[in-house]
Amino acid sequence: MLPKTCQLLAENKAVRTVCYGDSISEVGRSPGWYGGATTAEGNWGHQFGRRMAAAHPRSRIDVVHFGVGGHNSYEGLGRLDWLGLLNPHLVLVEFGANDCGWHYLLPEETYLAQKTLAEWIRARHGADVVLVGCGGDNP
Numbered sequence: 001m002l003p004k005t006c007q008l009l010a011e012n013k014a015v016r017t018v019c020y021g022d023s024i025s026e027v028g029r030s031p032g033w034y035g036g037a038t039t040a041e042g043n044w045g046h047q048f049g050r051r052m053a054a055a056h057p058r059s060r061i062d063v064v065h066f067g068v069g070g071h072n073s074y075e076g077l078g079r080l081d082w083l084g085l086l087n088p089h090l091v092l093v094e095f096g097a098n099d100c101g102w103h104y105l106l107p108e109e110t111y112l113a114q115k116t117l118a119e120w121i122r123a124r125h126g127a128d129v130v131l132v133g134c135g136g137d138n139p
Contacts, residue, residue: 095110
């Protein structure tokens with residue numbers, strides 16, 4: 001399912017992971033904000049990186065946060081070109097919470113935006129993609 005990531009891990013190479021999303025993925029952009037965690041190390045992206053590093057100790061796992069608070073899935077499409085500057089191998093797409101209220105989207109719009117994000121990240125940047133669910137009423 002994640003061919004690039006699996007190949008890099010099998011070869012004990014570095015995996016550059018980008019947490020791409022809204023405020024839950026935002027760490028380091030706004031002073032004192034760690035995506036809802038009390039520290040940067042407590043954020044879900046850092047936790048993911050730690051677990052990956054423990055499971056694959058001979059590979060370096062780099063985690064980069066590329067979140068902007070308040071963005072919905074559609075607004076995430078507007079930052080897609082900037083993602084290439086990060087040279088990702090694995091992109092964890094975390095949008096959806098704002099789609100439910102702050103910048104409301106119909107469920108069909110959320111689906112289309114996230115589907116497009118996944119397809120375009122693979123096509124434009126050659127990275128593996130995982131859509132991370134956030135819960136709420138909007139699928």
